[in-house]
Amino acid sequence: MSQLHYRTCHLCETMCGIEVEHDGEQILAIRGDKDDVLSQGNICPKATGLQDIHRDPDRLRKPLKRVRKSPASKSPDDEWVEVEWEDAFDYAAQQLASIQREFGMDAIGSYCGRSTAHNIGLLLSVDALRRIVGSKNVYTGSTVDQMPHNFVWHHMLGHQFFGTVPDINRTRYYLMLGTNPKISNGAMMSTGANTYKKLNEIRARGGKTVLIDPRRNESAPYMDEHHFIRPNTDALFLLGIIQTIFARGLATPGRLGDHITGWDEIEPMAAQFDIDRISEVTGIARADIERIAVEFASAESAVCYGRTGVSMVEFGGLCHWLMQVVNIITGNMDEEGGMMFPLTAIDSLSLSHSSWDRYRSRVSGRPEFSGELPLAVMPEEIRTPGEGQLRGLIAVAGNPVLSMADGTRTEEALQHLQFMVSVDYYLNETTRFADIILPPVGPFEKGHYDLFYHLYDTINWSKYSPPLFAPEEPAHTDFEILTEILKRLAIKRARKPIRKWRYRRIGSLVSRHVTVDRVLALGLRFGPYGKGLNPFKRDALSLQKLKENSHGLFLGDLERCLPQRLFTSDKKIHLAPRVLLDDLPRLRARYFDGGEEALQADSEFDLKIISRLTNRTLGWMHHSHRLVKGKNPCQLMIHPEDAAARSIETDSLVRVTSRRSSIELPVTISADIMPGVVCMPHLWGHNRPGTRQRVANATPGVSMNDLTDISVIDELTGNAVVHGVPVRVDAVGKGQATEPAHADETVEEFVA
Numbered sequence: 169m170s171q172l173h174y175r176t177c178h179l180c181e182t183m184c185g186i187e188v189e190h191d192g193e194q195i196l197a198i199r200g201d202k203d204d205v206l207s208q209g210n211i212c213p214k215a216t217g218l219q220d221i222h223r224d225p226d227r228l229r230k231p232l233k234r235v236r237k238s239p240a241s242k243s244p245d246d247e248w249v250e251v252e253w254e255d256a257f258d259y260a261a262q263q264l265a266s267i268q269r270e271f272g273m274d275a276i277g278s279y280c281g282r283s284t285a286h287n288i289g290l291l292l293s294v295d296a297l298r299r300i301v302g303s304k305n306v307y308t309g310s311t312v313d314q315m316p317h318n319f320v321w322h323h324m325l326g327h328q329f330f331g332t333v334p335d336i337n338r339t340r341y342y343l344m345l346g347t348n349p350k351i352s353n354g355a356m357m358s359t360g361a362n363t364y365k366k367l368n369e370i371r372a373r374g375g376k377t378v379l380i381d382p383r384r385n386e387s388a389p390y391m392d393e394h395h396f397i398r399p400n401t402d403a404l405f406l407l408g409i410i411q412t413i414f415a416r417g418l419a420t421p422g423r424l425g426d427h428i429t430g431w432d433e434i435e436p437m438a439a440q441f442d443i444d445r446i447s448e449v450t451g452i453a454r455a456d457i458e459r460i461a462v463e464f465a466s467a468e469s470a471v472c473y474g475r476t477g478v479s480m481v482e483f484g485g486l487c488h489w490l491m492q493v494v495n496i497i498t499g500n501m502d503e504e505g506g507m508m509f510p511l512t513a514i515d516s517l518s519l520s521h522s523s524w525d526r527y528r529s530r531v532s533g534r535p536e537f538s539g540e541l542p543l544a545v546m547p548e549e550i551r552t553p554g555e556g557q558l559r560g561l562i563a564v565a566g567n568p569v570l571s572m573a574d575g576t577r578t579e580e581a582l583q584h585l586q587f588m589v590s591v592d593y594y595l596n597e598t599t600r601f602a603d604i605i606l607p608p609v610g611p612f613e614k615g616h617y618d619l620f621y622h623l624y625d626t627i628n629w630s631k632y633s634p635p636l637f638a639p640e641e642p643a644h645t646d647f648e649i650l651t652e653i654l655k656r657l658a659i660k661r662a663r664k665p666i667r668k669w670r671y672r673r674i675g676s677l678v679s680r681h682v683t684v685d686r687v688l689a690l691g692l693r694f695g696p697y698g699k700g701l702n703p704f705k706r707d708a709l710s711l712q713k714l715k716e717n718s719h720g721l722f723l724g725d726l727e728r729c730l731p732q733r734l735f736t737s738d739k740k741i742h743l744a745p746r747v748l749l750d751d752l753p754r755l756r757a758r759y760f761d762g763g764e765e766a767l768q769a770d771s772e773f774d775l776k777i778i779s780r781l782t783n784r785t786l787g788w789m790h791h792s793h794r795l796v797k798g799k800n801p802c803q804l805m806i807h808p809e810d811a812a813a814r815s816i817e818t819d820s821l822v823r824v825t826s827r828r829s830s831i832e833l834p835v836t837i838s839a840d841i842m843p844g845v846v847c848m849p850h851l852w853g854h855n856r857p858g859t860r861q862r863v864a865n866a867t868p869g870v871s872m873n874d875l876t877d878i879s880v881i882d883e884l885t886g887n888a889v890v891h892g893v894p895v896r897v898d899a900v901g902k903g904q905a906t907e908p909a910h911a912d913e914t915v916e917e918f919v920a
């Protein structure tokens with residue numbers, strides 16, 4: 169007898185509702201949940217792949233421990249043996265504690281990848297992880313993603329997570345930069361997989377939509393206009409928009425006028441950048457820049473929004489600041505149809521903090537941001553000897569060997585760690601450097617609540633998904649795994665018996681009484697829709713209520729909330745933070761004072777590579793055979809003129825070479841990419857030895873991040889750069905790449 173189970177797909181921030189049809193443990197189908205409050209039945213193909221992960225025999229169920237062939241070093245030939253959970257926890261904590269005892273607190277560190285943000289158990293453990301590990305070596309995937317957003321929100325609004333969300337449901341003018349919602353389904357704006365329908369709706373209600381992107385991407389057909397832009401130059405485009413708005417007398421702060429500082433600095437700042445030069449550098453006609461500016465400022469409501477194409481670039485911080493400036497100077501901040509702020513059911517803002525430059529990284533002196541350092545410095549922190557050298561790592565829910573820019577540098581560094589514990593489902597490109605891998609329960613064996621991604625809600629709503637299946641015991645959630653390691657670490661590290669006793673006591677209380685559901689229930693109770701301390705409050709939101717409403721609960725449309733909710737100490741929006749103004753000379757030097765020309769004159773790399781996502785894949789979902797079957801999308805997209813100039817034909821194999829490395833792959837010749845720019849998907853490259861992931865390895869592709877280079881980052885925010893990286897492309901033969909292109913560069917030997 170088949171049954172239906174409703175939950176949220178936790179693969180991306182879109183948060184679609186899914187309906188899982190199952191017969192006992194057997195999943196029969198995964199469909200969109202038509203009654204889901206947010207997504208109303210829309211899903212993308214990736215959700216269906218979750219059943220493959222559930223079943224995958226390569227997904228680890230028990231801890232795996234490395235048994236070294238030689239005690240002094242790690243090697244790809246080392247054996248892996250399954251061990252009992254208690255032994256695994258003890259081993260991990262023992263090793264980490266002994267490194268800290270010998271070399272100090274900073275000698276161990278943590279890394280959390282993207283799946284952390286989709287996992288309430290991990291999110292609830294992050295603070296304890298940082299506090300108990302007590303090290304400056306804190307890294308996350310944020311600095312190869314959205315750090316420029318957080319940086320700008322911190323400096324303008326006072327909190328890194330007090331994030332603006334485009335009011336796509338009501339806007340009349342949508343100016344979108346560097347994002348492809350038809351494929352990504354919307355990023356840092358959660359709509360359920362129907363963003364492209366919402367783009368159509370803007371036009372249907374008489375509004376207008378404009379896309380700025382070096383590729384006429386899959387979302388372009390849903391837009392009124394698309395303009396090619398040279399990668400990395402969006403900050404200049406935005407300066408052109410801003411100066412036109414002022415020059416035409418269209419700047420108006422609107423309702424928030426009394427609550428903005430720095431207004432007078434903006435007009436002269438933007439006017440310094442000659443608009444004809446902006447047009448020449450960006451590749452967008454002056455008339456178009458001016459027209460878009462006037463249309464935007466004159467629209468009944470308008471919103472300028474951009475995502476990874478304008479954050480993983482060298483001027484990501486400037487881009488995100490200038491987009492907010494465009495919204496604010498046209499009165500579109502905190503207004504219907506402009507940028508708005510959701511009011512989440514759990515007040516996750518008060519659970520987190522925000523800071524900048526309280527200390528710096530040891531080797532290259534990069535500032536911290538909210539307690540973390542740029543992932544780009546992790547390799548040098550591992551490889552550079554001296555006090556504070558990073559020797560042990562807790563790595564959670566990410567695969568930086570493929571996902572971090574310059575992945576081979578991360579790969580090389582991880583080999584040199586004295587000890588690494590990974591919390592992950594797979595023995596993959598990254599976890600193969602671990603000494604022990606601890607796998608959490610499977611995707612359907614845990615409850616789910618989007619503690620983090622509700623911050624990007626386009627409507628206010630809330631939903632809880634219970635576990636569907638019970639795991640085969642013994643098994644542990646991510647929350648339990650981290651709790652067990654951290655508890656033991658604190659006890660083992662303590663020198664005085666009284667302290668050991670105290671940590672043991674606290675640890676056992678936490679293990680016995682603190683569960684994710686209990687924390688969730690409290691969070692909902694004391695959130696803005698909950699009962700709080702008033703037992704008589706009617707219709708209050710609670711965990712019980714969410715459990716009774718498996719399609720989620722609608723809590724209202726986004727509403728105005730400024731200036732009251734600002735986190736700045738003066739309760740003002742800081743339109744012109746000094747740190748952002750101070751980054752403008754870097755942009756100027758690059759594009760106005762000959763920097764770019766000097767770089768080009770000096771370089772054999774005449775093309776710029778950018779990244780793209782594909783509809784059926786998402787990093788670790790390469791483990792789903794139904795998602796990876798068919799032609800491998802790992803191909804280089806190149807414009808017909810650039811192809812012809814290099815004698816590249818449709819069946820050519822090409823070599824792409826950057827300052828860092830080279831890879832070989834087939835091509836797609838297409839006029840949808842701007843001349844001078846090439847494009848490929850990332851998170852492929854499953855051709856490293858020593859992994860255990862048969863499905864992913866069967867269609868390996870090559871890794872774009874073998875080409876990217878961490879010696880170039882956004883100097884302001886520390887974010888990695890994956891778009892606009894200089895490369896050369898040469899035809900090297902015919903046909904599909906049979907041999908993975910960098911098989912000969914794989915790691916021969918790991919050094920301990």
Ligand SMILES: Nc1nc2c(c(=O)[nH]1)N[C@H]1C(S)=C(S)[C@@H](COP(=O)(O)OP(=O)(O)OC[C@H]3O[C@@H](n4cnc5c(=O)[nH]c(N)nc54)[C@H](O)[C@@H]3O)O[C@H]1N2
Pocket residue numbers: 180181282313345346347348349351352353354355380381382383385397398399400401402475476477478481778779780781782783784785786787891892
């Ligand atoms: N299918 C699928 N969906 C996903 C994911 C996935 O892996 N697969 N991942 C999820 C995650 S973690 C994220 S962060 C989001 C990301 O969501 P998006 O930001 O929408 O990601 P992309 O589709 O890579 O879109 C980036 C766009 O930026 C463009 N671009 C590149 N360089 C520049 C530039 O210099 N200027 C401008 N203006 N544009 C540029 C690219 O051509 C591309 O169209 O997607 C989420 N959704």
Ligand SMILES: Nc1nc2c(c(=O)[nH]1)N[C@H]1C(S)=C(S)[C@@H](COP(=O)(O)OP(=O)(O)OC[C@H]3O[C@@H](n4cnc5c(=O)[nH]c(N)nc54)[C@H](O)[C@@H]3O)O[C@H]1N2
Pocket residue numbers: 281282283287309312313314476564565566567568570571572573591592593594596608646779780786787788789850851872873876890
């Ligand atoms: N060139 C290029 N590079 C990029 C990007 C780009 O556009 N271009 N995009 C960047 C962006 S936006 C992102 S988000 C990153 C993504 O990069 P990563 O954060 O590295 O994400 P994945 O590769 O999907 O790896 C996720 C890992 O988490 C594990 N995992 C999945 N679910 C769970 C769980 O519940 N618990 C635990 N413990 N583990 C789990 C999986 O097995 C896998 O190892 O890539 C970044 N890198």
Ligand code: SF4
Pocket residue numbers: 177178179180181182183184210211212213214215352353360361
């Ligand atoms: S867009 Fe796809 S992967 Fe993202 S939540 Fe929806 S169904 Fe899941």
Ligand SMILES: [Mo]
Pocket residue numbers: 282313
């Ligand atoms: Mo991301």
